[in-house]
Amino acid sequence: xxxxxxxxxxxxxxxxxxxxxxxxxxxxxxxxxxxxxxxxxxxxxxxxxxxxxxxxxxxxxxxxxxxxxxxxxxxxxxxxxxxxxxxxxxxxxxxxxxxxxxxxxxxxxxxxxxxxxxxxxxxxxxxxxxxxxxxxxxxxxxxxxxxxxxxxxxxxxxxxxxxxxxxxxxxxxxxxxxxxxxxxxxxxxxxxxxxxxxxxxxxxxxxxxxxxxxxxxxxxxxxxxxxxxxxxxxxxxxxxxxxxxxxxxxxxxxxxxxxxxxxxxxxxxxxxxxxxxxxxxxxxxxxxxxxxxxxxxxxxxxxxxxxxxxxxxxxxxxxxxxxxxxxxxxxxxxxxxxxxxxxxxxxxxxxxxxxxxxxxxxxxxxxxxxxxxxxxxxxxxxxxxxxxxxxxxxxxxxxxxxxxxxxxxxxxxxxxxxxxxxxxxxxxxxxxxxxxxxxxxxxxxxxxxxxxxxxxxxxxxxxxxxxxxxxxxxxxxxxxxxxxxxxxxxxxxxxxxxxxxxxxxxxxxxxxxxxxxxxxxxxxxxxxxxxxxxxxxxxxxxxxxxxxxxxxxxxxxxxxxxxxxxxxxxxxxxxxxxxxxxxxxxxxxxxxxxxxxxxxxxxxxxxxxxxxxxxxxxxxxxxxxxxxxxxxxxxxxxxxxxxxxxxxxxxxxxxxxxxxxxxxxxxxxxxxxxxxxxxxxxxxxxxxxxxxxxxxxxxxxxxxxxxxxxxxxxxxxxxxxxxxxxxxxxxxxxxxxxxxxxxxxxxxxxxxxxxxxxxxxxxxxxxxxxxxxxxxxxxxxxxxxxxxxxxxxxxxxxx
RNA sequence: GCGGAGGUGGCGGAAUUGGCAGACGCGCUGGUCUCAGAAGCCAGUGACGCAAGUCUUGAGGGUUCAAAUCCCUCCCUCCGCACCA
Numbered sequence: 073x074x075x076x077x078x079x080x081x082x083x084x085x086x087x088x089x090x091x092x093x094x095x096x097x098x099x100x101x102x103x104x105x106x107x108x109x110x111x112x113x114x115x116x117x118x119x120x121x122x123x124x125x126x127x128x129x130x131x132x133x134x135x136x137x138x139x140x141x142x143x144x145x146x147x148x149x150x151x152x153x154x155x156x157x158x159x160x161x162x163x164x165x166x167x168x169x170x171x172x173x174x175x176x177x178x179x180x181x182x183x184x185x186x187x188x189x190x191x192x193x194x195x196x197x198x199x200x201x202x203x204x205x206x207x208x209x210x211x212x213x214x215x216x217x218x219x220x221x222x223x224x225x226x227x228x229x230x231x232x233x234x235x236x237x238x239x240x241x242x243x244x245x246x247x248x249x250x251x252x253x254x255x256x257x258x259x260x261x262x263x264x265x266x267x268x269x270x271x272x273x274x275x276x277x278x279x280x281x282x283x284x285x286x287x288x289x290x291x292x293x294x295x296x297x298x299x300x301x302x303x304x305x306x307x308x309x310x311x312x313x314x315x316x317x318x319x320x321x322x323x324x325x326x327x328x329x330x331x332x333x334x335x336x337x338x339x340x341x342x343x344x345x346x347x348x349x350x351x352x353x354x355x356x357x358x359x360x361x362x363x364x365x366x367x368x369x370x371x372x373x374x375x376x377x378x379x380x381x382x383x384x385x386x387x388x389x390x391x392x393x394x395x396x397x398x399x400x401x402x403x404x405x406x407x408x409x410x411x412x413x414x415x416x417x418x419x420x421x422x423x424x425x426x427x428x429x430x431x432x433x434x435x436x437x438x439x440x441x442x443x444x445x446x447x448x449x450x451x452x453x454x455x456x457x458x459x460x461x462x463x464x465x466x467x468x469x470x471x472x473x474x475x476x477x478x479x480x481x482x483x484x485x486x487x488x489x490x491x492x493x494x495x496x497x498x499x500x501x502x503x504x505x506x507x508x509x510x511x512x513x514x515x516x517x518x519x520x521x522x523x524x525x526x527x528x529x530x531x532x533x534x535x536x537x538x539x540x541x542x543x544x545x546x547x548x549x550x551x552x553x554x555x556x557x558x559x560x561x562x563x564x565x566x567x568x569x570x571x572x573x574x575x576x577x578x579x580x581x582x583x584x585x586x587x588x589x590x591x592x593x594x595x596x597x598x599x600x601x602x603x604x605x606x607x608x609x610x611x612x613x614x615x616x617x618x619x620x621x622x623x624x625x626x627x628x629x630x631x632x633x634x635x636x637x638x639x640x641x642x643x644x645x646x647x648x649x650x651x652x653x654x655x656x657x658x659x660x661x662x663x664x665x666x667x668x669x670x671x672x673x674x675x676x677x678x679x680x681x682x683x684x685x686x687x688x689x690x691x692x693x694x695x696x697x698x699x700x701x702x703x704x705x706x707x708x709x710x711x712x713x714x715x716x717x718x719x720x721x722x723x724x725x726x727x728x729x730x731x732x733x734x735x736x737x738x739x740x741x742x743x744x745x746x747x748x749x750x751x752x753x754x755x756x757x758x759x760x761x762x763x764x765x766x767x768x769x770x771x772x773x774x775x776x777x778x779x780x781x782x783x784x785x786x787x788x789x790x791x792x793x794x795x796x797x798x799x800x801x802x803x804x805x806x807x808x809x810x811x812x813x814x815x816x817x818x819x820x821x822x823x824x825x826x827x828x829x830x831x832x833x834x835x836x837x838x839x840x841x842x843x844x845x846x847x848x849x850x851x852x853x854x855x856x857x858x859x860x861x862x863x864x865x866x867x868x869x870x871x
Numbered sequence: 872g873c874g875g876a877g878g879u880g881g882c883g884g885a886a887u888u889g890g891c892a893g894a895c896g897c898g899c900u901g902g903u904c905u906c907a908g909a910a911g912c913c914a915g916u917g918a919c920g921c922a923a924g925u926c927u928u929g930a931g932g933g934u935u936c937a938a939a940u941c942c943c944u945c946c947c948u949c950c951g952c953a954c955c956a
Contacts, residue, residue, distance in 0.1 A: 285875045285951075292874075292952060299956080317956060330956095373954075398954045408956045416872080417954055491955060612951080682896070683883060687876095689949085691883065699896055702911095709911090744885070747895035754895090757912085815891045820937050822891055860936045866890045868936050 076708040078672030082779040086183055094795050095137075095188040097144040099595060105141035106599050107133040108578055108638075110607030110615070114149045114196075116174035118181045120647040120654060120680070120692065121608065123664045127677045128644055128686050128740065129606045130187045134775035135737045137188075138799040144599050146581040147182065147189040149175050151198035152570045154232060154248065156503045157542075160535040167503040168531065171198055181665065185673045186778050188795070193584045197573040198503070202580065204526030205590035206572055207508040209622070211519050212629060214509075218264045219497075221517065226496055228256035233540065234500045235260060237569060238493050239293075239614045260498040261507060261566065265621050269294055269492050271635070272620055281640035283687075286612045293613050295491025300475045301405060302484040304329055304382040306341060307390060313337060313382055316404030316489060319414065320478065321470040324459040325432035326409035327422070329382045330375065330394045332401040333358045338378070341393065347379035351395060358397045373398045373421045384409075385483035386474075387460065396421060404489050412449065413441070419449035432458045433467045495618070497569045502533050502542040504567030512554035512561040521555050527563070541565045575618040578602055578637060579626070593631050605638040612643065642740060645689040647680075654692070662692050674777035675701040681742035681776060704780055706753055707773065711787060715760040725755045726765055727806035733772050734799070742776070749773055763788065768800045816841055817868040818850040834861050841867060 089095065097104075109129035112122055133145040156167035163170075175196060182189070195202055213219040227236040231251035235258065240247045265272075273294045276287050299318035306313060315329060331338055333355045342348045354376040375396030382393050398417055399408055412422035412429045422429055429443050433454040441450055456465045462474060478484030498507065506527045508520035520527055530549045533542040543549055543565040554561035576590065582599040583592035607615075616638070623637040646653055649660040667676045679700035684690040718726075729752040736745035749772060756765070767788055774781035774794055785794040809830055814837065816824040824846040828837060838859060841847060851871060858870040 283875090288874060289951060295952095295955065297955065315956080319956080396954095398956095400955070403955045405956095410956090415956070417956075420954095489955080609950080685884085688884090693883065693897070695897055696883070703896085705911090743883095744895080747885075750895055813891090817891085817937075825891080858936055860890095862890055862937095866937085868890080870936050 076705050078674060081783045082186060082673050085779045085782045086186055088793065093192065094793055095145060095190050096192060097190045098142055100598050101142045103141055104144065104599055105136045106144045106602045107136065107604045108602045110611060111148045111150050111577060112178065113153055114151055114171055114174040114178050115155060116177050118178055118664055120662055120664060123185065123676065124647055124680050124690065125606060125644050126185065126187055127680055131681065131742060131775040132604060134188050134778060134795065137796055145189055146193040148195035148577060150570065150574050151175065151196045152504045152573055154501065157501065157535060168198065184668055193581055195577065195580055195584050197577065200526045200528055203505040206505040206568060207525050207527060208522065208590060211508060211522065213263060214519050218267060219261060220264065221259060221261050223257065223259040225255040226258050226260055227253045229253055235496055235498055237496045260496055262494040262496055265495045266492055268621050268624050269490050271624055272617065275635050278636050283641065283643055286641060286643065289612045290617055293492065293617065296488060298488045300478060300484045301487045302409060302478065303385060307381040307383055311337060311340060313407055314405045315407045315409045317409055320475045321456065321467040322411040322414045322432055323386050323474060325411040325413055325430045326384055326391060327412060327428045327430060328392045328394055328410045330396045330399045330408050330410055332399040332406040333395055333397060334401040335406045338395060341378050341380050345379045347377065351376050351378055354395065373424060375421060375425060413446065414449050414451060416449040416451065430458055432456060497572055498566040499569050500541040501567050504570060505572065507564045507566055507568055509564040510552060510554060510561045512557060512559060514559060515554055515556045518554055518556055571614055571618050574615055575622040596632055600632060601634050601636060602638045604640045604642065606642045606644060609643040642686060644686050645684065647690050647692060649692045667697060671697060671701040674780050675704055678704065678746065678776055682746045685743050686740050703750060704777055707769065708780065710756060710761055710766050711784065713760060714766060715762050718762040718765045719759050722755055722759045722761060722765060724806050725752050726768060727802040730768065730772065730800050730802035771797060771800050812864045815866045816847060817866065818847065819870060820868060823847055823850050830864060837861060837867060
């Protein structure tokens with residue numbers, strides 16, 4: 073029989089699928105399944121991470137087709153972004169030319185992997201047909217007050233010369249180039265994602281098929297904390313200082329108050345005091361430090377006394393007011409009440425600066441707490457002491473009671489603070505969606521009317537690399553007329569953050585050619601939500617949070633009827649080489665193209681699924697790759713020795729394998745599914761297969777190695793593609809065994825095994841065991857104390 | 872510090888309502904085929920031991936007839952968040 077010529081076979085079938093639109097997803101045909109992998113940035117070259125991500129999704133999609141679903145499995149390109157601009161600066165290529173070239177190259181590579189995309193639905197976010205809907209969405213948000221402009225300090229990456237969202241600052245550096253981010257006062261566009269914070273948090277409970285850690289990361293990012301805002305009064309002027317605490321039960325233990333160095337009240341408090349100079353010096357020192365420096369000095373908490381005192385409203389006690397670097401202006405009220413006995417940070421600071429302490433929650437266990445003996449704060453539960461009329465209450469109860477009491481007395485207010493901030497979307501960049509806003513001297517900020525969309529990005533702009541928005545230097549773009557008064561006006565020259573583009577692309581795939589709306593609500597109703605989403609963990613916060621936000625916004629517009637866009641989420645692990653992430657700088661990249669060239673796409677797909685479970689990290693291994701290729705060849709050669717009829721051993725194994733592989737595919741355990749198929753093939757090599765058995769093997773393996781299996785299917789005499797062939801079903805009759813091997817242990821150690829009929833009775837087994845020669849020496853050491861029988865599995869005799 | 876995941880042969884990894892630890896693959900060893908090699912095919916392969924056997928799932932303890940799996944104490948690795956009041 074012919075050699076396994078993977079090159080020829082793979083090209084043949086890729087052309088076939090493309091020509092026949094094999095994977096075209098039809099609207100409302102039958103039960104749908106939407107399988108989506110995170111679309112790539114068109115860098116021009118796919119890497120092993122893509123290969124892994126897309127292979128997982130592809131196998132699942134193909135499997136779902138065979139199970140009778142109408143599968144939507146689309147692909148597109150997240151095509152706006154900085155690399156295109158950098159290429160323009162470096163190579164003098166226009167960003168759109170560069171991007172389109174990269175897209176063409178990546179389409180070729182993705183096709184070369186044999187992925188089952190519905191290419192008719194391909195989208196690219198840099199096309200006006202796509203980004204006009206970014207602008208449309210922005211205007212809808214603007215109308216509802218969800219897009220607004222505000223001047224405030226923003227994260228600025230000096231190297232990229234642009235702003236960054238909070239989510240894009242990693243360890244104080246730019247997520248893309250790792251340059252230290254600085255704070256800069258700028259007027260910028262924001263999206264009011266905070267209006268959705270409750271829903272974004274609450275609806276996490278709907279996502280029971282998301283990885284736990286992603287849910288946790290999102291919840292932490294949204295950062296809800298409930299507590300009380302308590303009003304302290306400055307002693308001499310009566311100025312009110314609101315502080316926030318989640319521990320109102322410790323209010324009687326507050327022995328000082330701390331303000332953040334940037335707190336607006338500081339100026340007022342220190343003006344004209346002897347301490348003024350020292351305080352100012354301290355503030356200068358702290359505020360000049362970068363956020364990194366400030367947070368890295370975590371161990372030592374620095375601070376300075378203002379010279380003034382505040383009155384604790386619950387007991388009218390005078391407590392000193394300090395300023396310290398460990399209190400952050402961005403969170404809560406920028407001021408805290410310090411309870412050193414029950415908060416570790418306050419404890420360290422109080423020790424450092426010799427401030428008073430008082431225990432107000434007594435540890436119910438012995439030994440009781442004593443201030444002189446404390447080496448750290450007691451943050452556990454206990455009973456209220458030194459707390460006036462609340463003494464004796466369990467503190468968890470007191471939390472509620474005291475909060476309500478303070479609210480009643482008007483000295484506090486029950487409040488909830490959130491960590492989530494509004495989303496900064498302005499970027500001083502060229503290669504992105506122009507923000508559809510016009511500035512008119514007379515009318516102010518004027519939205520571009522819907523009928524004027526899209527605001528098209530001009531093809532040419534000066535790319536100097538000097539920073540600042542290139543669009544602002546394009547006169548024909550900037551100069552326009554005001555839609556309201558027709559006077560001369562200027563366009564907004566910032567573009568949108570590219571995360572905007574990817575926050576709704578999954579909806580666009582439902583109706584990629586829609587001309588009146590970003591997507592057709594009816595088609596979205598059929599296809600959405602995405603049944604299975606697959607991508608990298610690096611998007612656990614940004615992309616997934618923004619997409620959830622957009623979905624909820626579309627729900628409010630009445631365009632969709634669900635809360636959450638992604639029903640199941642799989643985060644695939646990274647591909648490593650020599651224990652490290654593949655990267656250019658480390659020079660440890662394995663190029664997928666070279667592997668396809670050498671072993672074929674099917675072998676690459678097989679290896680990457682076999683080497684590790686999808687969620688785990690995967691260590692690249694050239695020799696493992698060869699093993700995958702060897703296995704495919706073994707399957708290929710089965711055709712040479714088909715028998716008239718397969719024997720019972722093979723059939724038994726076959727049905728066992730159908731069951732195992734089906735279950736494993738369903739739950740993404742591709743590595744063990746492949747292992748099961750290898751076992752079956754090993755059995756076939758021992759006993760031989762017939763046509764029917766071989767056909768089943770081909771169908772089971774088809775989602776993983778589709779090219780070779782299509783070819784074998786054809787060789788076996790089928791005219792059509794197997795892509796929509798019915799998934800094999802196992803016959804339970806073949807799984808029923810007549811006899812089982814029962815392991816016999818003596819004192820927990822395996823000493824013998826015996827063949828027995830299924831569901832053999834205990835007394836019969838006992839008889840068989842006592843007659844077993846092999847067991848005699850072990851049983852003769854003493855009387856049998858215990859005889860444990862686990863039906864059809866194991867016998868353990870204790871002597 | 873908090874949260875999450877994890878630690879099993881030379882390597883990647885199987886095995887979880889507690890029931891034969893190491894499936895499958897890689898590597899290695901031997902055989903077969905060959906003038907020879909490659910490929911293929913067959914067999915062996917946790918450690919120690921000539922063997923009977925003993926030991927073995929990060930360390931130590933416990934529960935149990937039986938523990939990689941459950942409980943306790945501890946160690947280590949990776950990831951995320953991090954002075955969030």
